[in-house]
Amino acid sequence: DIQMTQSPSSMSASLGDRVTITCRASQDIGNYLSWFQQKPGKSPRRMIYGATNLAAGVPSRFSGSRSGSDYSLTISSLESEDMAIYYCLQSIQYPYTFGAGTKLELK
C-alpha cells in the first residue's frame, strides 16, 4: 500500500499567518493527490484535487503544490473558519490511502 506521511500532526497559528501542511508519498502518485478539510462533527470537504486544482467554491487563499513526492497545502492568510483537520488522499493505486491528518488550531 502507498503510505501518505502527513506533517505536522498538529499546529497552531495566528489569524493572518501563512500555513503549509505537507504529505509525502511512499511511491509515485503523479498528481493523484487531493486535500480535504474536516470540521468537528461534519463531513470532509474537498479543497484541492489533482495536487494543484482548487475545488469549486473554495476560497482562493487555499492552494496546492507539488515538489517531487512532496505535496503541500498552503493557506496564504489564515482565517478563523479555517480551523479544522486537513487530510491528504492518494487515488492512483488501490487501496486509496489518506494521510493521518493535520489538526490546525488557533494560537
Next chain:
Amino acid sequence: QVQLQQSGTELVKPASSVKISCKASGYTFTSNYMHWIRQQPGNGLEWIGWIYPGNGNTKYNQKFDGKATLTADKSSSTAYMQLSSLTSEDSAVYFCARSRGSYYVMDAWGQGASVTVSS
C-alpha cells in the same frame, strides 16, 4: 445541486449485520462512482471501496473484504453498504462520497452514518 443523504444512527449487537444507505440526487447516479469511507472515533479516514452503479462493478480495500458489501439500486438512486459480523471495532461513522473518476475524486460527501456496536 449534488446531495447525498445517508441513513441515520444505528445501534447494533455484536455478530449482527447492518445496512447503511446513501440516496443520491442532483446528478446522474449511474455515471459516477460511489465511495465508502470509515472514520473510527477520534481517528482518521479509511477508504473501504467503491461501486459503479451503472454496471454494479465494485472495488474493495482488501482490509474490508468479507466485512463490507456494496450494492446500488438504480431505480431509487441509492447506494448501500452492508457490514457483517460486527464487532466493537466496526463502531464508526461511515461516509459515502461521489467521484467522477480517480482524478476527480470525492467531490461530494454524505453527512455520515454512525454505527455503534454494543451488547
